[in-house]
Amino acid sequence: MSPIEYSAEIAELLGKVRRRPTAGWPWRPGEQVPDGLPVKQSWGWLFAPDGRVLTLVNPRDGICSLPGGSLEPEDAGDPAAALAREAAEEAQAVIGRPYYLGYLYDRVGSANGGNECARVRMAAGLRSVGPSAPDPASGRHYRRLLVAPGLAVELLGWGALGLRQARAAVATAVRRLGVPAAANETIEELPVEGCAVSTGPVYPGPAGGHLGEGHRGGGHPGGGHPGGWG
Numbered sequence: 001m002s003p004i005e006y007s008a009e010i011a012e013l014l015g016k017v018r019r020r021p022t023a024g025w026p027w028r029p030g031e032q033v034p035d036g037l038p039v040k041q042s043w044g045w046l047f048a049p050d051g052r053v054l055t056l057v058n059p060r061d062g063i064c065s066l067p068g069g070s071l072e073p074e075d076a077g078d079p080a081a082a083l084a085r086e087a088a089e090e091a092q093a094v095i096g097r098p099y100y101l102g103y104l105y106d107r108v109g110s111a112n113g114g115n116e117c118a119r120v121r122m123a124a125g126l127r128s129v130g131p132s133a134p135d136p137a138s139g140r141h142y143r144r145l146l147v148a149p150g151l152a153v154e155l156l157g158w159g160a161l162g163l164r165q166a167r168a169a170v171a172t173a174v175r176r177l178g179v180p181a182a183a184n185e186t187i188e189e190l191p192v193e194g195c196a197v198s199t200g201p202v203y204p205g206p207a208g209g210h211l212g213e214g215h216r217g218g219g220h221p222g223g224g225h226p227g228g229w230g
Contacts, residue, residue, distance in 0.1 A: 004186070042079035045101070046124055047125055049197070102165075121165060123176070
């Protein structure tokens with residue numbers, strides 16, 4: 001197996017990574033959210049053409065996350081709209097059409113005032129990122145990394161359930177977005193000034209609107225070598 005490549009600056013950042021305890025929410029791949037179960041959050045696996053995904057690192061506390069967050073009134077109950085908005089706010093990212101993957105069942109309702117809820121997961125193409133800026137909602141200023149999906153699971157600390165989720169995201173991205181099943185394994189930080197990542201329609205746009213299957217309601221970075229992930 002080839003070693004994972006990354007710069008000394010990224011090595012310093014990864015040395016600060018701190019994994020949060022996993023909540024153990026059951027993963028419901030491909031299932032629609034049942035009527036009556038509110039969708040409170042939407043998070044996304046955002047793919048570059050080489051199969052890597054956008055992963056955010058908060059350098060202050062070392063916590064890693066995927067782009068996404070809570071649905072707000074302006075999202076009109078649409079997880080895809082929430083993902084596009086949150087990706088723009090947190091990572092200054094522009095995305096393509098999101099595809100529904102499934103949901104996590106939050107039985108204790110930590111995102112819903114103690115009442116059960118759903119946390120949706122989606123996959124989309126990453127089109128571009130703008131100049132790096134703090135999230136206007138939280139003030140967090142994330143570092144933006146492209147990493148292989150399996151490595152993202154390691155950084156997120158999601159364990160076996162996270163790996164199942166990543167595999168579902170990859171399968172959808174291979175079929176819908178044309179990315180390789182074996183992602184480039186180089187860890188790369190996107191430039192602070194922003195960059196183009198992939199071509200194609202953006203969401204919302206001509207490819208937006210109704211998301212279809214399984215959805216209820218509704219200059220390239222380079223370098224590195226291709227590699228697989230388990």
